[in-house]
């Protein structure tokens with residue numbers, strides 16, 4: 001994206017509008033951020049940029065509506081059924097620990113209901129990547145021969161350890177690293193909610209939010 005910024009070539013601007021209009025990443029822009037990309041372009045592009053802004057607000061509206069729908073399921077589910085989903089069909093436990101059980105690729109969710117609002121929790125599940133949990137950002141590490149993508153779990157003076165999947169990690173010697181960059185994409189898969197029916201979503205949420213009744 002930065003490559004486009006500061007250009008004033010209308011053809012590039014127009015290509016950028018096309019690209020963003022159809023991009024799943026459009027969602028992640030703020031209105032201001034999007035507008036600022038086009039600061040340097042001439043007024044000629046304005047109608048197209050207005051169209052893009054309208055698309056942004058449409059996409060935002062849809063997202064908000066979906067989140068509101070799912071938030072409305074709070075209090076309607078069954079915690080025990082939710083537990084079975086969490087450790088089973090919904091595969092959350094492959095990456096997340098709750099009460100000492102589960103994987104470590106993602107953050108421990110035992111007290112997520114105390115640390116995060118319901119809105120944020122639901123958003124993290126439905127739209128991973130809108131904001132990444134601290135210390136669980138995705139990194140891309142390049143060596144002369146390979147590119148690894150994962151979460152930085154350990155840094156020593158001579159190596160870094162990247163967790164590249166629920167059961168996989170790789171230790172890379174610092175002297176082999178050509179480049180480390182931050183990626184905005186979450187290691188959490190998109191669309192997990194689509195594996196679940198409305199009732200099942202309600203159950204899973206009940207389980208995620210319910211554990212402060214136990215503790």
Ligand code: HEC
Pocket residue numbers: 090091092093094095096105106107109112116121122124125128129131132133136137151166186187188189192193208
């Ligand atoms: C393949 C691994 C993986 C799976 C499967 C997975 N997650 Fe995640 N999840 C992550 C990672 C990595 C993060 C941290 C990056 C981010 O915030 O997107 C995360 C973040 C989260 C957060 C935000 C936590 C915080 O402290 O902000 C929640 C909530 C969450 N996941 C819930 C779930 C639920 C519920 C499921 C099952 C439906 C699930 N995850 C399945 C990897 C996974």
